[in-house]
Amino acid sequence: MEAGRREFIALSSLAAAGVMGGCAARSAIAPYRPDEKAFIKAALIHLGSNMWTDVRTPQKNDKPNPEDSWDFKDRVDYLRAKDDVWCDCIDAMKRNGFNMVVIDLGEALAYPSHPELAVKGTWSVEKMRRELDRLRGMGLEPIPKLNFSTTHNAWMKDWRHKVSSPEYLDTVDELIRDVAEIFDRPRFFHIGYDEETMGHQGGWGRYEYIVVRRGALYWRDFLRCVDTVRATGCRPWCFSDKIWHDHDRFVKYMPRDVIMCPWNCVESKEKMYTKSIDEMAALGFDFIPDGSTYSRNPGSITRGELKHLMKYARAHIPAKNLKGFVICPWVTCTPGMPRQKFIDSMDFAGEMFAKWEAEDKG
Secondary structure, rough: OOHHHHHHOOOOOOOOOOOOOOOOOOOOOOOOOOOOOEEEEEEEEEEEOOOOOOOOOOOOOOOOOHHOOOOOOOOOOEOOOOOOHHHHHHHHHHHOOOEEEEEEEEEEOOOOOOHOOOOOOEEEHHHHHHHHHHHHHOOOOEEEEEOOOOOHHHHHHHHHHOOOHHHHHHHHHHHHHHHHOOOOOOOOOEOOOOOOOOOHOOOOOOOOOOOOOOHHHHHHHHHHHHHHHOOOEEEEEEEEEEEEHHHHHHHHHHOOEEEEEOOOOOOOOOOOHHHHHHHHHHHOEEEEOOOOOOOOOOOOOOOOOHHHHHHHHHHOOOOOEEEEEEEEOOOOOOHHHHHHHHHHHHHHHHHHHHHHHHHHHO
16 A cells, blocks of 8 residues: 555656546556445545635635645635645545545546646546556545536636536536546446535625526536436436425435435534435435534534434434445645544544444444
8 A cells, every 4th residue: 555655646746747638548457346235434535626716715814824724715726635645635544444535526637528627736637547546456436526516616617607508518518428437437426516505605605706506497407417427327426405495396306316415414403404314315315424524623523413413314314225424524635734634534433433333243
């Protein structure tokens, strides 16, 4: 594992320079086959981070090196993620028994169909494929995430100004097909689609260009995205908060094969959050809930909320439908506090997983 890490870092500068115009050929390796019966112990890691605003926003606690700050919602023209921090975070997953890594891509990958979305430091296709092979060799199943919510699509640059147009929809299709091919037709594909509300974009999001799809238009775009993911051979996975904002259409239109990812379900005192888990379970959805360890307090992660979510999900979702959990620290792969919070989150969640496994065997 250490040799692979060193090779990855040593080759990073060479790979990063090769922004591709087409997908590179695969090396001759045996096909990767994950254990599809294993309970999923996943972590969401942000390789890309231009997902919270279309302009630079003032940070509440500016530091000499803004990458050490907890507030990372500003859009920048370079890749924040550092290769050594990425490797530290991956090592923490492996050490704590995780078996899946969900990679939030954003601006971090040179998409063959849309090279204009790259920034300084964007990973080439070759670099990404080498790292995917390394992850699989470590027993970590890599799953891509492209968030197409208009609240989290600043990584799409000018395309976010053309949302719902035929050209925009074609671009979404092309990006999904690019990523599915680069990731070798992964088992799942996370498409985000969370927090698409005026409050999220005009409130803490501080977007200058605000666009929110509602009603039939939202569902038209969403269902096309789901169909494109299916056509690549992947299973769609999305955040499930639309059930809170558009309940009746969610029940009517949300395809039952889409994996649900509820979040913020038990940290709120409002019963609507936990009630929605019960309702989606009754509708027969499969789940991989978002076990958030997000905290704005310096040097800390939320532990009580994660415990509560996991306990509630295990008690209220049938075992056959609870496929696992994805632990979400919501930090960047940057030095200082973000790095430490990610590692602390993996350590704590790893303890939780180990405790359950011991109890189940007992």
